Structure formats: C-alpha cells, structure tokens
Amino acid sequence: MSYPFQIKSIEQYHAAYKKSVADPEGFWGEVAGSFYWRKRWDKVLDWNFKDPDIKWFSGGKLNITENCLDRHLGTLGNKPAIIWESNDPDEHHRVLTYRDLYQKVVQFANVLKNNGVKKGDRVCIYMGMVPELAIAVLATARIGAVHSVIFGGFSAQSIADRLQDAQSEFIVTCDGAYRGNKDIPLKSVIDDALVQCRFVKKVVVLTRTRIPVSMIKGRDLWWEDEIKKVETMGNPDCPAEEMNAEDPLFILYTSGSTGKPKGVVHTCGGYMVYTTYSFVNVFQYNPGDIHFCTADIGWITGHSYIVYGPLCAGATSVLFEGVPTWPDAGRFWDIVDKYKVNVLYTAPTAIRSLMSYGLGPVHSHDLSSLKVLGSVGEPINEEAWHWYDENIGKGKCPIVDTWWQTETGGILISNLAGVTPSKASYATWPLPGIQPVLVDESGNELEGNGVSGNLCIKFPWPSIIRTTYNDHERCRTNYFATYPGMYFTGDGCLRDESGYYRITGRVDDVLNVSGHRIGTAEVENAINMHAGVIESAVVGYPHDIKGQGIYVYVIYGNTHGDENLTRQDIAQTVSRIIGPIARPDKIQFVSGLPKTRSGKIMRRILRKIAEGEIDNIGDTSALLDPSVVEEIKKGRL
Numbered sequence: 001m002s003y004p005f006q007i008k009s010i011e012q013y014h015a016a017y018k019k020s021v022a023d024p025e026g027f028w029g030e031v032a033g034s035f036y037w038r039k040r041w042d043k044v045l046d047w048n049f050k051d052p053d054i055k056w057f058s059g060g061k062l063n064i065t066e067n068c069l070d071r072h073l074g075t076l077g078n079k080p081a082i083i084w085e086s087n088d089p090d091e092h093h094r095v096l097t098y099r100d101l102y103q104k105v106v107q108f109a110n111v112l113k114n115n116g117v118k119k120g121d122r123v124c125i126y127m128g129m130v131p132e133l134a135i136a137v138l139a140t141a142r143i144g145a146v147h148s149v150i151f152g153g154f155s156a157q158s159i160a161d162r163l164q165d166a167q168s169e170f171i172v173t174c175d176g177a178y179r180g181n182k183d184i185p186l187k188s189v190i191d192d193a194l195v196q197c198r199f200v201k202k203v204v205v206l207t208r209t210r211i212p213v214s215m216i217k218g219r220d221l222w223w224e225d226e227i228k229k230v231e232t233m234g235n236p237d238c239p240a241e242e243m244n245a246e247d248p249l250f251i252l253y254t255s256g257s258t259g260k261p262k263g264v265v266h267t268c269g270g271y272m273v274y275t276t277y278s279f280v281n282v283f284q285y286n287p288g289d290i291h292f293c294t295a296d297i298g299w300i301t302g303h304s305y306i307v308y309g310p311l312c313a314g315a316t317s318v319l320f321e322g323v324p325t326w327p328d329a330g331r332f333w334d335i336v337d338k339y340k341v342n343v344l345y346t347a348p349t350a351i352r353s354l355m356s357y358g359l360g361p362v363h364s365h366d367l368s369s370l371k372v373l374g375s376v377g378e379p380i381n382e383e384a385w386h387w388y389d390e391n392i393g394k395g396k397c398p399i400v401d402t403w404w405q406t407e408t409g410g411i412l413i414s415n416l417a418g419v420t421p422s423k424a425s426y427a428t429w430p431l432p433g434i435q436p437v438l439v440d441e442s443g444n445e446l447e448g449n450g451v452s453g454n455l456c457i458k459f460p461w462p463s464i465i466r467t468t469y470n471d472h473e474r475c476r477t478n479y480f481a482t483y484p485g486m487y488f489t490g491d492g493c494l495r496d497e498s499g500y501y502r503i504t505g506r507v508d509d510v511l512n513v514s515g516h517r518i519g520t521a522e523v524e525n526a527i528n529m530h531a532g533v534i535e536s537a538v539v540g541y542p543h544d545i546k547g548q549g550i551y552v553y554v555i556y557g558n559t560h561g562d563e564n565l566t567r568q569d570i571a572q573t574v575s576r577i578i579g580p581i582a583r584p585d586k587i588q589f590v591s592g593l594p595k596t597r598s599g600k601i602m603r604r605i606l607r608k609i610a611e612g613e614i615d616n617i618g619d620t621s622a623l624l625d626p627s628v629v630e631e632i633k634k635g636r637l
C-alpha cells in the first residue's frame, strides 16, 4: 500500500497547504479518491458555521470497515493488523492479521445482528484494552450501528447518564479488566448503572478476568456463547452496511465548561478521510512500520490513532492492556524492544511519570527501532520534551507535538515527522486544510506574528464535529456562537515571531488532568451531592505529573469529626458520581467563597491561591467580603 497523499518534503507541505486553502474541495476530493467508496460523492463540501450544518462528501456511500479490512485482504491479509500486549508481561501476546481481524469483526457483527442490533442503533462499549474492544467497535460500524465507547475509569452513574443520553439498548462489556495491579469489575459497574436504565435489552460479556459476575437471564449473554451460536448458523459472512458519508459513525462523550458531558458526533466519510490522512502525514507512516499509540480506545486518541487511522492505512497497531509503570517503569520500553516499535505516540503525563524513575528502566532496553515520537493531550513542557528527545529518541527521532480535540476527530496542528520543523513545546504548523485564527476577547482577528489569543478555526475540515447527540443547539452555542463564523476550540494559543503555534491551555472552566478532560462544573455538581457540603468551587493547579491537579474549596456544614476522613468521603462521592479519574487532589475547608456583589464566584482568585501565587491575587475590590480571601490564603494546602 502506498499513500498518494503522503507529504514528503517541506516544499510539498507548503504546496499542499496552499492548495487546501485555495481549493479545499479539489484538495479533499483528491485525498478522498484513494479510499474505497461504494458510490462516489456528488459534492465535496457544503457548509455553514451558523447552524452549524457541515456536510462532507454528500451523496458518497461507503462503509469504513471495508476501508479498514476488506480492502486490505488481498495484499495485507497475512500482515499483522493488531499486536496485543497483555497487562501481564508473562501472558502470551496475540497477533491478529488483517484476515484474522476481518473474520472476528464479521463474526461479532453477526452476533450483534442476531441480538437485534440494527443500523442507527447505539451500542455502548465498556471494556478493557483487549483486541475484542477494537473488534466490537468495528463490528458495530460494520452493521451501521453507532458506537459509544466509555472509558473504563468512569463510574456507574456516568455510564447511566451516557446510556440515557444516547438511548443505548445494547452494551458490550467484559467481566473485568486488568490495569497494572488492579482488577476492575466492569460488569458489576454496568449492573449498577443498569438499575437506572431499564431500557437496555442486551449485555454481551467477554470473559477476561473471570471474576464472579451476575448474569441476568434474557438480558446478559457471554460473548463466547454468542460466537458459537453464529458459528453453528453457518453463514460466515456479514456484508458491510452501505452508509451515507454523513451518517453517524460514533458518539464520544466529553466534558465542557457547563453541565453534563456532551456526546460529540462524528460521521463516516469525513472522519475516515481525515484520520487516515493525518495518521500517514503526521507520523510519516510507511508500510510495515509498527505503530504504538499508548492511549485507551475509550478516548478519541484511541479511536483515531489505534483503530481507524492505522487500520485504514493498512498499518500494524500495537494495543496495550496495561499501564506504563507496571510491573515496573520499563514497560513501554520493553514493548518497544519486543515488537521493534517504529512510532511511539504517548502523553506528556506518562513521560513525566516515567522521568521520575530515572534512566535505569530505559537503558536496559534496545530502543533503536524507534523512528518517530509523538505527544498528545496537553502542552508538553520543555523538560519533558528534551528528556523524551534525548533519552528515548536518542536525539534522532523527530517528536510530533500533536494538538487536537475530541471534537476535531484528528490532529489539526502538528509538525510532520522529519518533514516540517519541530520546536520544543510548540505544536508548530497547521495541517493542510486547517485554517487557525487567533482572536481577542471581542472576537477580533489578531493578524501577523507574535500574538496570543483564543484559538479558532475558520474553515471546516473533514472530521469536524457535526453535532452533539440529541442536542444540536448545545453544539452551536458551545463551539460556533462565541465567535460567529468560526469554530472555537476553548484553547489559548500563541503564534510566535516565526509563525509557530504554541497551545497555552484551556481558557474555559475545563481541566486537563493527566490528559483527561474534566469540567469543573461537573466536579462541583458531584461534590455538592455529598451530604454536609453547602457549596464548593473547583479549580486546577499545576501538578508535576498530571499536568493539572484538582483543587477543591468546600463550605462544609457539619464540621464534627475528623477533617481528613471527611475529605476522603468527599473524594469517594466524586469517584462514585463521575469516576476515579475526577478524584480531587486537595480539599480545603473554607467558611466562604470570594464572590462578587452579584453572587458570582471569582475563580481567578481561587486559581491564584491554588497555584500558590498568594502575593499576586490582583484586585479584590469587587468582592462582597474581601476578608474571606485572607482566610483562604492562610488555609491553603
């Protein structure tokens, strides 16, 4: 397989960029031409950002799994599609060739069909990082159903919210999941969620950890039994459902600055084209390379750069069940060495955590297969960038700092490995087709170099968010209304004197904890549900490993008893309501919160205190009761 759209020199990058702006339809039409369409599109792009209403490749018909699987069988049938590394380094790894993966996807697609799943139905997938997770995702797409993958670190309540929002009647899960020394009881969490979701018809359960699970007659089914059933039925085929380019492919929930998580919707055609295009160009993937993205498929990074992008490109993708520090901090390097990984794509939080173990675990492994390193999820600090460059890349592997979001579907700003220049802690330049603009608070475009502002994108790209599930108005107000005519990212950004982009972090009330997006309002809602809590305010503060930590100020009514126990109780409530990923790091009890006369909490002040900038609080004259600030400063944790 070769990629006619692969950019191989800086001149080609500039030419592609120029063309993508001058003639976007011509540009993307050409890229899309190298995919397999059942029927070619009539129109490359129709759009307005006002509603928003964005259509790529209208009239085109396809199934993304034919592009991920069927199309490769002739040439790559015996090549590994997925290499699976168990959490347990002593358990044998699994290799699924393109033919194996195809057969397993087809089988499971038939299982879904047999259980009544139809085109357009939402299938919720809550599994650990086993090959069957990728199989379930692809099987859902094959029959034209819509997957909604939920990360294993979310609680029963979060699952119930997502099941209800998407009205998912079908669930695929595991008995349990291994992660490091933990054994997570996934099915039991699902059971707790289902107490509130009586509309769920079927739960398919894959055996992984074999912890005891309850199986309800008529509703709960073992994956293995269902596979046997379709095997005895004889027909090993499952023709891919013909989808319109703009039919939904999946929903993925993500946090915003207000309310409950929203279901970001991506559609079949544009998502396929953009994830593959960006995969090949950013990582400079060449046929035969081994690609290792360490994300979980529960996040967009896993969707786009473990499953869809790599498989559409006919790549070999490593799927790792475990965590970077178990059984020791050499686990990633062990995997790189074992499978001769060429491209390693991970998160700054993982790099920082591994840095803290020193170089011992690095030096005991051969990393010479590495050609390209990637970073994603949060700004990478210079120290981590240089450590990654010197000790992992040995100074010879370009690092791609890839900026993007759940809503963007694929990487929008990044250097192209070895093709365009890199710069420590800069995402650098936009990919072809991406037109970034920086705006000031009132929405005026800041032109020229050496400016900072809010990052917007002024023209659609093929994998842009289409809607938020069941609530199009929320999509409009969240992303397209702040600065009319533009998609607003929620990030602050600097364009330096040479025109390189550096993402400076969120400008809204969204935290980025270990690369996970968490809304402060969501955490406050959970804390306020705890008995005894009168009011709370949540802010982020710099955390050495996680990037940001969660700092909570609580007004607590009933102060008898042990403060530390109460802190743990509050943290437990957050774990229950959202999931362990949102567990607060610090909880400070206060008697009041800094509020304006109109009752608005002045978060700026709370943020400064949490960050330790107590002497630099700024103006407090607008506060109803400035004395509360002194008390909060004194009690800082």
Ligand code: WT7
Pocket: 254, 300, 301, 375, 376, 377, 378, 379, 380, 401, 402, 403, 404, 405, 406, 407, 427, 489, 490, 491, 503, 504, 505, 506, 512, 515, 516, 517
């Ligand atoms: C937010 C999106 C994109 C997949 C993982 C996270 C931050 C992401 C970078 C980067 C600086 C980054 C932004 C963005 N972010 N990548 N390379 N440099 N910041 O997806 O959960 O949708 O979060 O992550 O703040 O808005 P997500």
